[in-house]
Amino acid sequence: xxxxxxxxxxxxxxxxxxxxxxxxxxxxxxxxxxxxxxxxxxxxxxxxxxxxxxxxxxxxxxxxxxxxxxxxxxxxxxxxxxxxxxxxxxxxxxxxxxxxxxxxxxxxxxxxxxxxxxxxxxxxxxxxxxxxxxxxxxxxxxxxxxxxxxxxxxxxxxxxxxxxxxxxxxxxxxxxxxxxxxxxxxxxxxxxxxxxxxxxxxxxxxxxxxxxxxxxxxxxxxxxxxxxxxxxxxxxxxxxxxxxxxxxxxxxxxxxxxxxxxxxxxxxxxxxxxxxxxxxxxxxxxxxxxxxxxxxxxxxxxxxxxxxxxxxxxxxxxxxxxxxxxxxxxxxxxxxxxxxxxxxxxxxxxxxxxxxxxxxxxxxxxxxxxxxxxxxxxxxxxxxxxxxxxxxxxxxxxxxxxxxxxxxxxxxxxxxxxxxxxxxxxxxxxxxxxxxxxxxxxxxxxxxxxxxxxxxxxxxxxxxxxxxxxxxxxxxxxxxxxxxxxxxxxxxxxxxxxxxxxxxxxxxxxxxxxxxxxxxxxxxxxxxxxxxxxxxxxxxxxxxxxxxxxxxxxxxxxxxxxxxxxxxxxxxxxxxxxxxxxxxxxxxxxxxxxxxxxxxxxxxxxxxxxxxxxxxxxxxxxxxxxxxxxxxxxxxxxxxxxxxxxxxxxxxxxxxxxxxxxxxxxxxxxxxxxxxxxxxxxxxxxxxxxxxxxxxxxxxxxxxxxxxxxxxxxxxxxxxxxxxxxxxxxxxxxxxxxxxxxxxxxxxxxxxxxxx
Amino acid sequence: xxxxxxxxxxxxxxxxxxxxxxxxxxxxxxxxxxxxxxxxxxxxxxxxxxxxxxxxxxxxxxxxxxxxxxxxxxxxxxxxxxxxxxxxxxxxxxxxxxxxxxxxxxxxxxxxxxxxxxxxxxxxxxxxxxxxxxxxxxxxxxxxxxxxxxxxxxxxxxxxxxxxxx
Ligand code: FES
Ligand code: FES
Numbered sequence: 001x002x003x004x005x006x007x008x009x010x011x012x013x014x015x016x017x018x019x020x021x022x023x024x025x026x027x028x029x030x031x032x033x034x035x036x037x038x039x040x041x042x043x044x045x046x047x048x049x050x051x052x053x054x055x056x057x058x059x060x061x062x063x064x065x066x067x068x069x070x071x072x073x074x075x076x077x078x079x080x081x082x083x084x085x086x087x088x089x090x091x092x093x094x095x096x097x098x099x100x101x102x103x104x105x106x107x108x109x110x111x112x113x114x115x116x117x118x119x120x121x122x123x124x125x126x127x128x129x130x131x132x133x134x135x136x137x138x139x140x141x142x143x144x145x146x147x148x149x150x151x152x153x154x155x156x157x158x159x160x161x162x163x164x165x166x167x168x169x170x171x172x173x174x175x176x177x178x179x180x181x182x183x184x185x186x187x188x189x190x191x192x193x194x195x196x197x198x199x200x201x202x203x204x205x206x207x208x209x210x211x212x213x214x215x216x217x218x219x220x221x222x223x224x225x226x227x228x229x230x231x232x233x234x235x236x237x238x239x240x241x242x243x244x245x246x247x248x249x250x251x252x253x254x255x256x257x258x259x260x261x262x263x264x265x266x267x268x269x270x271x272x273x274x275x276x277x278x279x280x281x282x283x284x285x286x287x288x289x290x291x292x293x294x295x296x297x298x299x300x301x302x303x304x305x306x307x308x309x310x311x312x313x314x315x316x317x318x319x320x321x322x323x324x325x326x327x328x329x330x331x332x333x334x335x336x337x338x339x340x341x342x343x344x345x346x347x348x349x350x351x352x353x354x355x356x357x358x359x360x361x362x363x364x365x366x367x368x369x370x371x372x373x374x375x376x377x378x379x380x381x382x383x384x385x386x387x388x389x390x391x392x393x394x395x396x397x398x399x400x401x402x403x404x405x406x407x408x409x410x411x412x413x414x415x416x417x418x419x420x421x422x423x424x425x426x427x428x429x430x431x432x433x434x435x436x437x438x439x440x441x442x443x444x445x446x447x448x449x450x451x452x453x454x455x456x457x458x459x460x461x462x463x464x465x466x467x468x469x470x471x472x473x474x475x476x477x478x479x480x481x482x483x484x485x486x487x488x489x490x491x492x493x494x495x496x497x498x499x500x501x502x503x504x505x506x507x508x509x510x511x512x513x514x515x516x517x518x519x520x521x522x523x524x525x526x527x528x529x530x531x532x533x534x535x536x537x538x539x540x541x542x543x544x545x546x547x548x549x550x551x552x553x554x555x556x557x558x559x560x561x562x563x564x565x566x567x568x569x570x571x572x573x574x575x576x577x578x579x580x581x582x583x584x585x586x587x588x589x590x591x592x593x594x595x596x597x598x599x600x601x602x603x604x605x606x607x608x609x610x611x612x613x614x615x616x617x618x619x620x621x622x623x624x625x626x627x628x629x630x631x632x633x634x635x636x637x638x639x640x641x642x643x644x645x646x647x648x649x650x651x652x653x654x655x656x657x658x659x660x661x662x663x664x665x666x667x668x669x670x671x672x673x674x675x676x677x678x679x680x681x682x683x684x685x686x687x688x689x690x691x692x693x694x695x696x697x698x699x700x701x702x703x704x705x706x707x708x709x710x711x712x713x714x715x716x717x718x719x720x721x722x723x724x725x726x727x728x729x730x731x732x733x734x735x736x737x738x739x740x741x742x743x744x745x746x747x748x749x750x751x752x753x754x755x756x
Numbered sequence: 757x758x759x760x761x762x763x764x765x766x767x768x769x770x771x772x773x774x775x776x777x778x779x780x781x782x783x784x785x786x787x788x789x790x791x792x793x794x795x796x797x798x799x800x801x802x803x804x805x806x807x808x809x810x811x812x813x814x815x816x817x818x819x820x821x822x823x824x825x826x827x828x829x830x831x832x833x834x835x836x837x838x839x840x841x842x843x844x845x846x847x848x849x850x851x852x853x854x855x856x857x858x859x860x861x862x863x864x865x866x867x868x869x870x871x872x873x874x875x876x877x878x879x880x881x882x883x884x885x886x887x888x889x890x891x892x893x894x895x896x897x898x899x900x901x902x903x904x905x906x907x908x909x910x911x912x913x914x915x916x917x918x919x920x921x922x
Contacts, residue, residue: 074853074890203849210854211845212837213790213830217855220789228784253773282784283793284776356794356802356855356889405792405855406889437795662852662892669891692799692887700883703893705876 062170088129103379115720218375254285329505334466357405445520462545495530502558560588615735622720671729673698764832801886
C-alpha cells in the first residue's frame with residue numbers, strides 16, 4: 001500500500017517547527033546566542049521550569065523541549081529519540097520542539113555510531129518523559145486531593161476520570177517543579193498497548209526544511225567575518241612538505257593568505273593531516289589558489305603501499321596460522337583425519353565512505369576558546385581533538401552539531417574540525433574548511449581491505465564437522481596505536497568468531513596486516529568482509545553437497561535456542577558492547593528472519609539458471625538479525641540487474657518502523673553498489689581514485705526495482721538498525737549470481753569479473 | 757566583474773570572476789545554501805538548478821555563461837514548498853540524510869516539465885546523474901510517479917514500497 005498523508009496539516013505544523021535552535025545556531029549566530037550557547041546548562045530544556053533530566057524540559061505555557069544529543073545523518077534518530085520521551089510524557093507532539101545538543105559529556109555518550117542510539121538511550125528517554133509525567137500527575141492529584149494512581153494522562157493533560165477533572169500540562173508545571181524527582185525504579189512506564197508514538201510512522205523533524213533547501217548542514221554553516229580554506233594535504237600518509245612556493249597562489253584574486261598546517265605525531269588519531277591551506281574570500285577562490293601551489297613532498301615509508309601487491313600479502317597471511325581468537329573442539333584432529341575438505345579465500349577491497357556532503361567545519365578560535373560548527377557524529381571527539389590540537393582545556397571547546405549529509409562512520413573522525421580550529425587560531429578569525437570530493441576520497445579513513453579464508457572438513461550430508469576461519473585486514477587499531485597489525489575483539493567479533501553454526505570443532509584466527517593508509521570504521525565495519533566470506537562459503541558448502549541453500553543454512557544453524565557462548569568458545573564475545581544476558585545470541589531469531597525472507601521472496605519457486613537466480617544470506621550484527629534474499633538477472637554481456645531484494649529484520653522493539661524500512665532499503669542499494677564496481681586502490685602510497693567517475697557508487701540505474709522490507713514484530717530489547725541491513729546483501733547478491741550463472745564470486749568488485 | 761543574475765525571480769548583482777561556477781556564487785556570495793556541492797565535476801547532481809527551466813549542474817556552469825537566463829534553485833521551485841514533487845517527496849518520506857535531495861527534486865522537476873508521464877526507464881535516464889549515497893532511489897522513482905499521476909495513491913505501483921508491518 002502506498003501511504004498518503006494529510007499534507008495540508010503538515011504545512012500548518014511547519015510554522016511551529018521552522019525555528020529550531022539548530023537553525024539559529026548555524027545560520028545567523030548572533031553574539032548573544034553564541035555566548036549563551038557556550039555555557040553548559042543553556043538549552044531551552046535546561047531553561048524550562050521543569051527539567052528533571054538534561055533531555056527534556058517543560059514550561060508553564062506547555063511548550064516541551066526535547067534535546068537530541070545524537071547526530072542526524074539520515075537514520076531519523078533526531079526524530080525517533082524524542083518520540084520515545086514524548087510518548088512516555090503523553091505529550092502532544094505539536095507542543096514539542098527538538099533541540100540539538102552541543103558536545104557535552106553530561107549527555108553521556110554522543111558518538112552516533114555502532115547502531116546504538118536507541119539501544120543505549122531508549123531507557124534514558126523513557127525516563128526523561130515518564131519522570132515529568134509522573135511529577136505532573138502528582139501535582140494534579142495534590143490539587144484535586146485524589147490519589148495519583150486514580151489519574152491518567154492523554155495529549156498533554158492530566159485527567160481524573162472519576163470526577164471528570166482535567167488539567168493541561170502547562171498549568172501544572174509550576175507546582176510539579178517543586179516536587180521531588182522520582183527515582184527510575186518508582187516509575188511505571190507505558191505498556192506497549194499504551195504507546196502513541198513509539199512504533200508509529202512520523203515524518204522526520206527536518207523534512208520540510210530538507211525539501212525546501214532550508215536545512216543546514218555543516219557545509220552550510222556561516223559565521224560573520226568567516227574566510228574559506230582549502231587544503232592541499234600530503235598525498236601519502238605521514239608525508240611532509242619539502243618545499244613550497246605559494247607566490248602564484250597568493251596572486252589569485254580573492255586569496256587572502258597561505259598557511260602551512262603542522263604534520264601529525266603518530267599515531268594519527270583524528271589529527272589534522274598537515275599540508276598547505278589557501279585562505280580566501282570564498283570557496284572558489286580558495287580552490288583556484290590551491291591549484292597554483294607548488295609543493296614537493298617527502299613521502300615517507302608509506303609511499304611503498306601498493307594495493308595490488310598488498311592483496312597477495314593478505315592472501316599469504318591467511319594461508320598461515322594466525323592469532324587464535326576463538327576455539328572449540330579440535331579442528332586440527334579433524335583436519336588430520338583425512339576426510340574431504342573444502343576451502344576458499346575471499347577478498348574485499350578498500351572502500352571510501354563518500355558521504356554526499358564532504359567533510360566541512362567552521363571554527364572560531366579566540367581567547368583560548370574554540371567554537372566549532374560541524375557535521376559530526378561525535379561532538380565530544382571534536383572537543384578532545386580540538387583541545388589536543390590547540391593545547392586548550394576540553395571545556396573550552398564548544399561543538400555545535402549541524403545536520404550531516406551522510407555519515408557512515410566518516411564523520412565520527414573529526415580531523416576536518418581540527419584543521420579549521422588550527423587555521424582559525426593562526427589567522428585570528430573564523431575559518432571554514434571545505435573538503436573537495438577529491439580530498440574526501442583520497443584522505444578518508446578507509447574501510448579496511450581484507451582477505452578471509454575458510455576451510456571445512458566435510459561430514460554426513462555435506463555438513464562440516466570442523467571449520468577453520470581466518471582473516472587478515474589492516475585494523476582500526478592502527479589509527480590509535482601506530483603499527484598495530486591485529487584486529488580488535490570488536491572486529492573479529494563481527495562475523496569471524498561469532499559464526500552461528502552448529503559445528504563441533506571450530507577455530508578462528510586473525511592474521512597480521514600492517515596499515516599504510518588511515519583505517520576507520522565504515523557502516524557495518526568488519527561485518528562487510530566477514531559476512532561476505534562466511535555466507536558465500538556456506539553457499540559453496542551447500543552447492544558441494546547438492547543441497548538447497550535455505551535448507552542447508554537452517555540445518556547448519558541447528559534448532560532454535562540461545563547460543564551457549566561459553567560452549568561456543570565465545571566466553572569473551574564483545575557482543576556490540578552490551579551484556580549477553582540482555583542481548584543473547586538467539587538462533588531462533590536468526591532462523592526466523594531467514595525463513596520469513598525466503599517465504600516473502602518466493603524462494604521455493606525461485607528461478608535457477610539461464611541468467612536468473614536468487615541468493616540468500618543471514619547475519620546477526622549490532623544485536624539485530626537480518627536476512628537478505630536477492631534476485632538477479634545476468635545478461636550475456638555480464639550486466640547484472642536486481643529486480644528485487646527482500647530484507648527481513650528482527651531488531652527487537654522498533655521505535656520508528658518507517659525509518660527502519662528506509663535504512664534497510666538504503667542498505668540494499670549500498671550493498672549492491674559496494675559489490676558492483678567500487679574499490680579504492682593505492683599506488684606509490686597514493687590513492688588512485690578521486691571522484692565519482694572512478695570511485696563508482698550506486699546510481700538509480702543500479703538500484704533494485706523493488707526492495708521489500710519486513711520488520712519482525714518483537715518485544716525484545718531494541719537492537720541496531722542503521723548497519724545490520726548491509727552485511728547480508730552482498731553475499732546474497734553473489735550467491736544469486738552463482739545460482740544464475742554458476743560463477744562463484746570470491747573477490748569484489750564484480751567489475752573485476754566482467755560483471756557490472 | 758559585475759554580473760546581473762535573475763535568481764528565483766529576484767535580481768542580484770555580483771562582482772565575481774567570470775569563471776566562478778554559479779554554485780559558489782549561489783552558496784558563498786548570495787548565501788543560497790539549498791544548492792549543494794557534491795563533486796564539482798558534473799558527476800553527482802547535488803548542485804542541480806534550472807536555467808530557463810532546463811536542468812544544469814551549477815558546479816560546472818561559469819557565472820559568465822548564465823547571461824540573462826532565469827535561475828531557479830530549490831528555494832524558488834515553489835513559493836511555499838508545495839510543488840507536486842515536494843509533496844510527493846513528503847508523502848513517500850524520501851530523504852534520509854537529505855543532502856542530495858534538492859538536486860534530485862530539481863532534476864525530477866525538469867523531467868516532469870518535459871515528460872509529464874514518465875516511465876521507469878524515463879525516470880532512470882533522467883535521474884542517473886543524481887547520486888544518493890543513502891540509497892533512496894526506489895522512493896525517488898515512486899515519488900516521481902506519484903507526482904506525475906502515473907500512479908495514484910492506493911493503486912498498486914510500478915515500484916512498490918511494501919508496508920512492512922503485519
Ligand atoms: S556538485 Fe555539481 S554535479 Fe556534483
Ligand atoms: S538522502 Fe543522503 S545522499 Fe541522498
